[in-house]
Amino acid sequence: MATSAWYHRDISRARAEDLLAWAGRDGSFLVRDSESVPGAYALWICECMLMLTHASTSVSQQTTQGVQVNCFRTLGDLVLGYQHPHKGLVTPLLYPVGRDVEPGDESSGEDDKPGLACAPSPAQALPIGPPVTLAAGEVIGVLNEYLRSEFPMDVEGLRRGATGLRHLHRTLGVACQGLNRWVPSSGVGPGGKGKREAFCQLLQLMKTKQSHLSEPDILSVFVGTWNMGSPPPRTLRSWVTCCGLGRTPDESTALLPQDVYVLGTQENPQAEKEWTEHIRASLHSFTHIDYKQVAVQSLWNMRLAVFVKPEHENRVRRVNTACVKTGLGNTLGNKGAVGVSFFFNATSFGFVNCHLTSGAEKVVRRNQNVSDILRLLSLGDKQVGPFDIGLRFTHLFWCGDLNYRLDLDVQDILKHVSKRQFDELMCADQLTRERHKRKAFLNFKEEKIAFPPTYRYERGSRNCYLWQKYKTSGVRANVPSWCDRILWKSYPETHITCNSYGCTDDIVTSDHSPVFATFSVGVTSQFISKTGPSTERAWVELDGIEAIVKTASKAKFFIEFHSSCLEESRRSAENDSQSCDVPGFLKLGWSPRQLPKLLPIISDMEYLQEQHLLLSVKSCDGFESYGECCVALGSLLRSGEQFETFLTHRGEEMGSIRGRVKVHVPKNRRGTREKTYGELASLPSSRPSYPSLPLLTLLLPFGFGQDLCELSDPALLLLFCCTMIQGFTFPYSPPRSLTWLPLLAPCWLSLTRCILDSRDADCDWLPLALKVRPHTLP
Numbered sequence: 001m002a003t004s005a006w007y008h009r010d011i012s013r014a015r016a017e018d019l020l021a022w023a024g025r026d027g028s029f030l031v032r033d034s035e036s037v038p039g040a041y042a043l044w045i046c047e048c049m050l051m052l053t054h055a056s057t058s059v060s061q062q063t064t065q066g067v068q069v070n071c072f073r074t075l076g077d078l079v080l081g082y083q084h085p086h087k088g089l090v091t092p093l094l095y096p097v098g099r100d101v102e103p104g105d106e107s108s109g110e111d112d113k114p115g116l117a118c119a120p121s122p123a124q125a126l127p128i129g130p131p132v133t134l135a136a137g138e139v140i141g142v143l144n145e146y147l148r149s150e151f152p153m154d155v156e157g158l159r160r161g162a163t164g165l166r167h168l169h170r171t172l173g174v175a176c177q178g179l180n181r182w183v184p185s186s187g188v189g190p191g192g193k194g195k196r197e198a199f200c201q202l203l204q205l206m207k208t209k210q211s212h213l214s215e216p217d218i219l220s221v222f223v224g225t226w227n228m229g230s231p232p233p234r235t236l237r238s239w240v241t242c243c244g245l246g247r248t249p250d251e252s253t254a255l256l257p258q259d260v261y262v263l264g265t266q267e268n269p270q271a272e273k274e275w276t277e278h279i280r281a282s283l284h285s286f287t288h289i290d291y292k293q294v295a296v297q298s299l300w301n302m303r304l305a306v307f308v309k310p311e312h313e314n315r316v317r318r319v320n321t322a323c324v325k326t327g328l329g330n331t332l333g334n335k336g337a338v339g340v341s342f343f344f345n346a347t348s349f350g351f352v353n354c355h356l357t358s359g360a361e362k363v364v365r366r367n368q369n370v371s372d373i374l375r376l377l378s379l380g381d382k383q384v385g386p387f388d389i390g391l392r393f394t395h396l397f398w399c400g401d402l403n404y405r406l407d408l409d410v411q412d413i414l415k416h417v418s419k420r421q422f423d424e425l426m427c428a429d430q431l432t433r434e435r436h437k438r439k440a441f442l443n444f445k446e447e448k449i450a451f452p453p454t455y456r457y458e459r460g461s462r463n464c465y466l467w468q469k470y471k472t473s474g475v476r477a478n479v480p481s482w483c484d485r486i487l488w489k490s491y492p493e494t495h496i497t498c499n500s501y502g503c504t505d506d507i508v509t510s511d512h513s514p515v516f517a518t519f520s521v522g523v524t525s526q527f528i529s530k531t532g533p534s535t536e537r538a539w540v541e542l543d544g545i546e547a548i549v550k551t552a553s554k555a556k557f558f559i560e561f562h563s564s565c566l567e568e569s570r571r572s573a574e575n576d577s578q579s580c581d582v583p584g585f586l587k588l589g590w591s592p593r594q595l596p597k598l599l600p601i602i603s604d605m606e607y608l609q610e611q612h613l614l615l616s617v618k619s620c621d622g623f624e625s626y627g628e629c630c631v632a633l634g635s636l637l638r639s640g641e642q643f644e645t646f647l648t649h650r651g652e653e654m655g656s657i658r659g660r661v662k663v664h665v666p667k668n669r670r671g672t673r674e675k676t677y678g679e680l681a682s683l684p685s686s687r688p689s690y691p692s693l694p695l696l697t698l699l700l701p702f703g704f705g706q707d708l709c710e711l712s713d714p715a716l717l718l719l720f721c722c723t724m725i726q727g728f729t730f731p732y733s734p735p736r737s738l739t740w741l742p743l744l745a746p747c748w749l750s751l752t753r754c755i756l757d758s759r760d761a762d763c764d765w766l767p768l769a770l771k772v773r774p775h776t777l778p
Contacts, residue, residue: 004031004075004076004079004096005096005097005098006029006030006031006079006096006097006098007030007031007032007075008030008031008032009032009033010032010033011032012035013035013042014166014170016030016032016042017166017170018166019097020045020097027045027091027092027093027094027095028045028094028095028096028097029043029045029079029093029094029095029096029097030043030096030097031043031075031079041075045091045093079093079096145171146167146168146171150167150168150171151167151168153167154166154167154168197250197499201249201253201256201499201520204218204520205256214525215315215345215525215526216259216523216525217522217523217675218495218520218521218522218523218675219259219260219344219520219521219522219523220256220258220259220260220518220519220520220521221258221259221260221262221397221518221519221520221521222240222242222258222260222261222262222516222517222518223262223264223351223397223399223486223516223517223518223519224239224240224261224262224263224264224399224486224514224515224516224517225263225264225265225266225353225399225400225401225484225485225486225514225515226239226263226264226265226266226484226507226510226512226513226514226515227265227266227267227355227401227455227483227484227510227511227512228265228266228267228268228269228509228510228512229267229269229459229509229510229511229512230269230459230509230510231269231270231509232270232278232507232509233507233509235281235282235285236278236279236282236507236514237282237285237286238504238506238507239282239504239507239514239516240261240263240279240282240283240286240516241254241255241286242254242500242502242516242518243504243506244451244502244503244504244505244506244513244516245450245451245452245502245503245504245505246449246450246451246500246501246502246503247447247448247450247451247500247501247502248500248502249499249500249518255286255287257283257286257287257289257309258518259308259309259312260306260307260308260309260312260344260349261279261283261291261306261307261308262304262305262306262307262340262351262397262399263279263303263304263305264302264303264304264338264351264353264399264400265302265303265304265353266301266302266353266355266400266401267301267355268301268302268303269301272296272298272303275296275303275305276293276296276305279305279307280293280307283307289309289310290310291307291308291309291310292307292308292309292310292312292313293305293306293307294306294307294308294316294319294340294342295319295321295340295342296340297321297322297323297338297339297340298323298338299323299324299325299333299336299337299338300333300334300336302323302333302336302337302338302353302354302355303338303353304338304339304340304351304352304353306340306342306351312344315344315345316342316343316344317342317343318341318342318343318381319340319341319342320340320341320342320379320380321338321339321340321341321379322338322339322377322378322379323336323337323338323339323377324336324337324372324373324376324377324378326356326357326369326372326373327357330372330376334355335355335356335357335369336354336355336369336373337352337353337354337355337373337377337400338352338353338354339351339352339353339377339379339389340379341379341380341392341393344523345523345524345525345526346523346524346525346526346527346564346610347394347395347521347522347523347524348380348381348392348393348394348395349393349394349395349396349397350379350380350389350392350393350395350396350397351396351397351398351399352373352377352379352389352396352397352398352399352400353399353400354369354370354373354398354399354400354401354402355400355401355403356369356370356400356401356402356403356404357369357403358403359403360405360407360430360477360478360479362403363404363430363434366402366403366404366430366440367434367439367440370440370441370651371650371651371652373389374388374389374390374650374651375388375650377389379392379393380392380393381564383562383569384562384614386560386562386616386618386625386628387562387614387616387628388628388649388650388651390442390443390489390648390651391614391628391629391630391648394490394491394494394612395488395489395490395491395494395496395521396488396489396490397486397487397488397519398441398444398486398487398488398489399484399485399486399487399515399517400484400485401483401484401512402431402483402484402485403483404429404430404431404434404481404482404483404485405430405478405479405481405483406425406428406429406430406453406479406480406481406482407428407430407433408425408428408479409479410467410477410479410480413425413428413453413479413480414465414480417452417453417480420452422449422450422451422452425453426449429481429482431482431485438653440651441487441651442648442651442652442653443489443646443648444487444488444489445487445488445489446485446486446487446488446501447486447498447501447517448501449482449501450501450502451501451502451503452480452503453465453480453481453482453483454481454482454483454484454503454512454513454515455478455480455481455482455483455484455511455512455513456469456478456480456481456511456512457508457510457511457512457513458511459508459509459510459511460508460509461508462505462506462508462513465480466511467479467480483512484503484512484513484514484515485515486501486515486516486517488519491612491630491632492612492630492631492632492635492645493612493632493634493635494522494632495520495521495522495675496519496520496521496522497519497520498517498518498519499518499519499520500516500517500518501515501516501517502515502516503515503516504516522675524610527602527604527606527607529602529603529604529607529669536603536666536668536669537599537600537603537666538599538600538602538603538604538608538663538664538665538666538669539597539598539599539600539664540597540598540599540600540613540633540661540662540663540664541592541597541661541662541663541664542572542590542592542595542596542597542598542659542660542661543592543595543641543659543660543661543662544589544590544591544592544595544659544660545559545572545589545590545595545657545658545659545660546587546588546589546590546657546658546659547559547587547588547589547617547627547647547655547656547657547658548585548586548587548588548655548656548657549585549586549588549617549626549627549647549654549655550584550585550626550627550654550655551584551585551586551626552584553586553619553621554578554586555619555620555621556574556575556578556619556620556621557574557575557588557617557618557619557620557626558571558572558573558574558575558617558618558620559571559572559590559595559615559616559617559618560572560615560616560618561596561598561613561614561615562613562614562615562616563598563600563611563612563613563614564611565600565601565602565607565608565611565633566598566599566600566601567599567601570596570598571596572590572594572595572596573590573593573594573595574594574620575588575589575590575594576589576590576591576594577589577590577591585655588617598613603665603666603669604665604669604671605637605665605669605670605671605672606671606672606673608633608634608637608663608665609633609634609637609638609672610633610634611632611633611634612630612631612632612633613630613631613633614628614629614630615628615629615630615631615657616628617647617657625649626647626649626654626655627647627648627649627654627655627657628647628648628649629645629646629647629648629657630645631643631645631661633663636661636662636663637663637665641660641661641662642658642659642660642661643658643659643661644656644657644658644659645657645658
C-alpha cells in the first residue's frame with residue numbers, strides 16, 4: 001500500500017482537508033491513518049471523512065445498526081470497489097490525491113496495514129437524514145470569531161505563499177453544515193431533485209439581482225386553470241403559490257412572487273370586476289405587492305385575467321384581447337376560447353384559455369375545436385396575420401378545461417390512482433394519444449404529469465371521485481380524467497423551463513381541482529446599439545430554398561418573409577423548379593436569384609442572435625398559405641448556414657422546408673453579451689445526486705471588475721465567500737430554511753470589505769484567494 005498515491009500515512013486532519021480543497025473536484029479522495037481510533041484509517045472524499053476498520057483476517061465496515069456491511073480483502077480492493085457509482089458514497093472514488101513527498105522521505109512500506117472495510121462513522125460523518133444546522137446566533141459567533149482573530153492569519157499565510165484560506169475553509173465548513181448534506185447516492189432524502197432545482201432557482205434570482213441590468217433577461221410566469229362551477233373560496237393562496245400535488249416548488253421558493261400571473265377559469269359565476277379583485281387580494285395576501293392588471297377577457301362564463309408586478313407595468317405594451325366561440329356550430333359561447341397577448345419589451349406573449357367540447361366519445365370534435373381556435377382567434381400583431389396563433393408569439397401558453405378523457409375502465413383508473421401509477425394512466429389519456437398522432441396541439445409541450453386526475457371529484461372533498469353523473473337521459477359515466485391542462489409552445493432557440501406543474505388538494509368548491517404551472521422565460525429588451533454609426537449594414541443572404549408541400553395543385557408558389565427585425569415583410573419571386581415525385585405532394589425550389597435580400601433594422605450581432613424569421617409558402621393563384629414555419633437567426637449565426645424544419649398550417653403538418661442562409665454582420669458589430677440564465681438554462685432536469693457548481697462563474701458572470709461592496713444580498717455573500725476558496729464547492733441542495741441568512745449580512749459584508757481594502761495593498765494574495773478551478777458539470 002506504500003506505493004499507492006492516495007495513502008498519506010500519518011498526515012493530520014487539517015492537512016487532509018487542505019489537500020482535498022486544492023484538488024478541487026468531485027471524486028477526489030485520499031486515505032490517512034486515523035488520529036482517534038488506533039489501527040484504523042480515515043477515507044477522505046469531498047471534504048468529508050469515513051472511518052475504515054479491519055480485523056486480522058477479514059475486512060468489514062463499521063456501520064450503524066441496520067446498515068449493510070460490505071467486506072473487502074484489502075484497502076486497494078475497497079478503492080477499486082468504490083470507483084463505480086451508486087455504491088453508497090456521495091461520489092465514486094475517481095481522482096486519487098497524491099502525496100507531497102520531500103526528498104529522502106519515501107516510505108519503506110513497513111507500516112503498511114492489511115485490508116479494510118468502509119462505513120460512515122456516526123461520530124465523524126454527517127448523519128443521514130435531516131442535517132443539524134447551527135442556530136443563527138452560533139453561526140454569527142463563529143463568523144465574527146473568524147473575522148476577529150483568524151482572518152489576519154489567512155492573509156499572512158497567503159502573503160507567505162500558502163495556496164488557500166485555511167481558516168476560512170474551516171469556518172465555512174462549520175457555518176455551512178446545513179448546505180452540505182450527506183445523503184445516500186440514490187438521491188432519496190431531504191436533498192432530492194426538488195431541493196436542487198430550488199437552489200438553482202435561488203442562484204438564478206441572485207445572479208439576476210447582481211447583474212445590474214436595466215432590463216430583465218428572464219421572467220417568471222404563473223399559469224393556472226380552473227373549472228369553478230360555483231363561487232370560489234375566500235382565498236386562492238394555495239393555487240397561486242402552487243401548493244398541493246404533483247411537481248410543486250420547494251418550501252424555500254414557494255412564496256417567491258412571480259413576475260406575471262395568468263389565471264384562466266371556466267364556468268366562473270363571478271363578474272369580471274369581482275373576480276379580478278379576488279385575485280388581486282389573494283396575491284397581495286402573501287406577496288404584499290399590488291399587482292397591476294394587464295387585461296381581462298371574458299366569453300360567457302370563461303375568464304382570462306393577466307397581472308404583472310408594478311415595476312413591469314411600463315414594459316408591457318401592445319396589449320390585445322380576443323375570443324372565439326366553438327359551441328353549437330361555432331355560434332354559442334358556452335364552449336370556445338379567450339385570449340390575451342402583449343409584448344414584454346421585445347418579447348411577444350400569447351395566453352389562451354379554452355373550454356372544449358365535453359363527452360368521452362367526442363375526441364374528433366375537440367380536435368376540431370383546437371383547430372378552429374388556432375385559425376379564428378384574432379390575437380397578436382396584425383403584421384403576422386397570415387400566421388395562426390401558434391406562430392404569432394415568441395411564447396404561447398394554452399390552458400383550460402380541454403375535456404380530453406381517459407379511455408379506461410373506471411375501476412382500473414382508480415386502482416392506478418391509488419398506487420400513483422400515473423405513467424400507466426397516461427397511455428390511456430386521449431390528449432396524449434392525439435398529440436402523438438399529431439392531430440392536436442402540434443409542436444406544443446406539456447410537463448410530465450405527477451398528480452391525480454383533476455376531474456370528477458365530489459364537491460366538498462378530495463377523498464373520492466364521483467364518476468357517475470345522473471341526468472334526465474340516464475346515468476352517465478364521467479371517469480376520472482385529466483381534463484384540466486397547461487401546454488406551451490415557443491420559438492426555437494429561446495429559453496423556457498417549466499418549474500412546477502400540479503394541482504391543489506384543498507380547494508374543494510368544484511368538482512375540478514385547480515391546476516397550476518410556473519415557468520422561467522427568457523425575454524429580450526428593446527435593443528440600443530453600443531457602437532457608433534456605421535456605413536456597413538448587416539444583411540441576410542438566402543442562398544436557395546426547397547420545400548415539399550401537401551397539395552395536388554400545379555400552381556406556382558412564392559415565399560413571404562416576416563420578422564420584427566425587418567422594416568417590412570418581403571416576398572420571393574415564383575419558384576423556378578417544381579416536381580411531383582410523390583402523389584399528393586409538390587416539391588418546390590427557389591434559386592438564389594428568386595429570393596430577396598433581407599435587411600435587418602439593426603445590424604448588431606447581439607440583437608440578431610435573438611431574432612426569428614417567419615416563412616409562409618403561398619400560392620400565386622389565391623395567395624393561400626400552404627405551410628408556415630419559424631427559423632431562428634441565432635442558430636444560423638452559431639452553427640452554420642443551413643436550416644431544415646417542418647411546415648404547418650392551422651395546427652396540421654403540411655410538409656417540410658430547408659435552405660441555405662448566410663447572415664452577414666459587420667466586424668465592428670459582432671460583440672455579444674452572456675445572458676444571466678446562460679449556464680443554468682443548460683442544466684438537465686434529471687441529474688446525479690450532488691454535483692458541484694462553478695458558483696463564481698454563475699454568480700459573477702461579468703468578471704471581478706464589479707464592486708464587491710454592492711453584493712449586499714446576504715445569501716449571495718455567503719455563496720461568494722464559499723467560492724473564494726480554491727476548489728471549494730458545495731451541492732445544489734439549499735439549507736432547509738433560509739431564514740437565518742439575513743443575520744449573516746454584517747459578517748459577510750465586513751469580510752468582503754476587508755478583502756476590498758486589501759486590494760490596493762502591495763500583495764498578490766487576492767487573485768489567489770479568488771481562484772476557483774474551472775469545474776465542468778458532469
